[in-house]
Amino acid sequence: MIMESIGLTPSTLVFIVLGLTLAAFMWGRFRYDLVALAALLGSVMLGLVPADDAFMGFGHPAVITVAAVLVISRGFERSGVVDIIANQVLKVGERLLLQLLVLVGTVVVLSGVMNNVGALALLLPVAMRLAREHNTSPSLLLMPLAFGSLLGGLTTLIGTPPNIIISTYRGNVTGENFGMFSFTPVGVVVALVGLVFIVLVGWRLTPKRSGQASTEEMFDTANYLVELKVTEESKANGLTLHQLHDELEETIPVLAVVREDNRRAGYSFHGVLQEGDILLLEAGPDELKLLEDKVGLSAIAEPEEDNETDRDEADSENGASQPLDERQPVDTEGLQLIEAVVRSDSMMVNRSVRQLRLNQQFGLHLVAVARDGGRLKQRLRDIRFQTGDVLLLQGSENEIADSLATLGCLPLANRELHLGQPRKLALSIGIFALAILAMLFDLLPAAVAMSSAALISLLIGVLPLREGYQAIDGPVIVLLAAMLPVGEALETSGGADIIADALLRFGVEWPIIVSLAGLFILSMLLSNVVNNAAAALLMAPIAASLAKGFGVSLDPFLMVVAVSASCAFLTPIGHQSNTLVLGPGGYQFGDYWKLGLPLSLVVMVVAIPAILWVWPL
Template sequence: MSFALCATLIVFALVLLAMFQEKVAPDTVMLCGLMVLIALGVISIQDGLSGFSNASVVTIGAMYVIGAGLQSTGAMDSISSLLLGRPDNKTSLARILVPVAVLSAVMNNTPIVAFFLPVFVQMAKRLRISPSRLLIPLSYCTILGGCCTLVGTSTNLVVDGFLRQKGMAPMSMFELSWVGLPIACVGIIYLSTIGRRLLPDRADLLEHLESHRREYVIEMIVREGCVLSGKTVREAGLRDLPGLYLFRIERNGTTVSPVAPTDRIEVNDILSFSGIASTVVDLQKIRGLQPIDHKDLTPDSLEVLPDGAHSLDSFEGLPPVEVEKVAAPRTGRLLSEVVISLTSPLVGVSIKDANFRSHYNASILAVHRSGEKLEQKIGKIVLQVGDTLLVDADDDFLRRWRHSPDFVLVSGVDDSAPVAHDRAWIALSIFIAVLISMSIMSFFPGIKNLSQQLADFLNPVTVSITGAVLMILTGCVKSSDSHRSIQMSVILLVGAALGMSTALEKSGADKWLATNIQQTFDGSSPLVMLAIIYFLTFTLSEFLSNNATAAMMASLSLAIANQMGIEPRPFLIGVAVASSCAFATPIGYQTNLMVLGPGGYRFIDYVKVGLPLNFICMIVAVLLIPWIWPFVTIAAQ
């Protein structure tokens, strides 16, 4: 055993142990392991760092930017609603897995997860559940869908290339569907039932503080063109919102309370909600639903204006600037929370008389008072020490007032930037164009023979980068926001893992493992050998590169089939499926790594949920493959 081989196996074992113990962040562990291998001379710096220039890593980063564009324009909310429907954590998991699996059958899995990751996190917030309940199923479902077609995952193409190289019949587009589709169906059923119970309910800090969350009462006005106008409360989806309660509707001086599911919402209605800050953010993203500025227009003075805010132009003595305050969009404004200090001049003053806008360049939207539920008119609330105010302010508010003696605490509310609804169609068009462009090469691989230049342009890397650039150029996402949207921990983790995989290949560790495996299980029957090959393939794939495992086990399977005197295709089909179905470790597949951090997962979570799925897929595959691709002796051909 050479020094390089020995060093690689030891470092790899230590990396797995460190990831299992979870005392250090996974990306740090993987980077340290990679640096040790480079320092020991197992691989060169160029080979070690090549993972960071890998097409998958670049695609992941670009898809994060595309996702940010969809989120900042509200297009992601539409996609989320289309997948999720009305929030219901009992049925939503099964509903969202099917379209993801279908999409992954014709697209590369990595960009799918990169896009749907923020969508699923947003779903978790809407359902008031931990993201850990959704993100492992997202990763696993893309893997299952990828097994259904030739282009579903790159490992299928590796095995197909091996078949062509050896002069055997190549795979057709849907040949793998005979085994992949049943595996995907069984896998989705497992994830929706048994696997769902095994998923961790790992709350983040916000959820950990759920029992101490600050609840606000906020009043929103229904503007002309609002998507809620003309709908009943139930039809508008406002009846059973997680973390949010609609308790009052004001219309033409009359009050409707309590609110019934059949009550209809009309233009200029004032809707009073009780909820936490994150749910207020969700309300502001509804087109045409705006918070009332209690400095300039309090509920007591409201009248129904048939022409909307423009009717204010006819009021004598009302300057145009006041009209703008009512009608103007919240461009460049964010939500912030401030806690009133003992020395604040706001103590003992009602919100209506506080002159908050003129002094702080912000407006009070809602108030939280510990131990007391405030349901009266917000403009009449007299502020006290310790009151928490939810304010609508410019993006410089935090810097100006963070250290002010007027407030004990000043903090921003996550994801509260105004939504550019007018650009939603642009963002959605870019996203659809990206999906179509990525799928063209899958359905028409012959394009490469017609025009290499066109084929290069339709490459997932080129397409995703183009989509990201268009999102920025069209104003769907700010350049600064696009930088923040890229999760660098995921980029570092995947890039370092690819470098570690290169070390396993360069050191000869993959061939050493294959040789020992072949010697150990020599002499078994075809069915038993198929099960052994499948088991060994998914086991190796949990720790090695999926493509490297597919290439290595394809060669090994051919050698075993020739030795047994049978047609190798059943074994090779098993290799193609098993090399992708790596569910039991976070490093088994790139998408598993991508959801590791955002889901707050631990190494053991993948073992608990993924290992049973590994064996379920193995049982289905081993039973179906001999029936579809029989074991035929070479002498009989």
């Protein structure tokens, strides 16, 4: 066995594996599910995890429950439950405090009954529309909204993966899991206090980023759109748009082709270019030189005298852009442009336009990319997408929603709210209510009840099967399944006892509440650099050893881990909700702690006494 040959104790090896795993999480070079899988396989090779038990985590109740909740959450979205709520949120008016109260309050409630990332994703376009309609900086709304989704997850068993993990761990130790609403007394108190703090004080601590409230301002689109004419001598004459891109060896989005006063969107133009065609496309100085040198296209300097009047009338009727030197701001709605943010689970992450074949496979033209609140100036073909990037895309109005869903992008602009079918709306709520009742009366375990609800939703058509599979966040499932055996190795190797003994020696002369505060801070800091589910998995055995050392009840220690693992307020990488608002809000890495640190302290000060009151030592 490798462990025997290198002469190290199991606990030492566990600490080495976990140290390398945490370093890889913080480095961010590799996705967290791959890091977790490497940690699992390394633990097996070192003899820390039995080979026969290596993949038992994929059938673990906590993993199954998380997957089922993700499917149910997508069913809520599909049936129109959240659209009804969002439609009301849009009526709040222009007062910022009222906007914050309604937005954050709504996401807190939704996050208690569905996945908190899903709840945020549904209300993010609503917040963006509110900001644009009332000329408010989105940065004042989006960070509070993201933090509200984390607070709302504290209120129920299914609100966030750490609660499910802690409940299952308690069941393994004591034989009885936490129930659906065991987290509610403490969670509601913490969420309400956090909501009040964010609405009255917290938003003042968020940076106000200007210039992010509209597509034109963020991307400065009008200054980059140019008109180019196909002449008889142009090499582009007789080429299709696809062949044009091949000649250029560059992806330069052709937004529209104007021919004889008729304007066709670039994505729907499949013919060959002819003499006299005018191309409306998005290009900077480098791209313009490339277009002129390689295919003989150059910008129109001034309108032709012979048909200037006709062209003006055609532009008025068809919405085409004016010539470069005298055009008005471009009608982006007519061009069917849409903004979308790249999610952390998107297939686009670390891939380029060419690798994804956006145009050929998805029918999408990439017009521009914004990162950290500013437009990227490099060539589109050279950009490798990152989580939180905001994309300006053009595509078919009928197909763009499906394409974005497949790519793993969240639409931010021009997203219309559509009420679901009343029958499916009632069915979705009814199925979920039956699952909750089955859990409340101990008729079914959480994993079975939630899985049954997800299955019934798929069988009766509340959610199409394809969307059901898409709803399951594969990286999170792999992370949980891989880290569960590693977390158990921390306990079985004696590593958890070593950490607990160190905390006991530190806190032996202090009241137990001080040790609880130390456990809270340690778990909270961990959750800000690794996934919160991983933080809960690693801290649960330490909490159990600490409670055993003090000779007191296990429950308050586990509840401290459950709450603190969801307090990922300090960095944009601690939770998917934080990452999701990074681009649209124009935030920088260091912006999060300005609101996150005070909010974390408020949560700790409120949560620990509330836990001790509900779950006494």
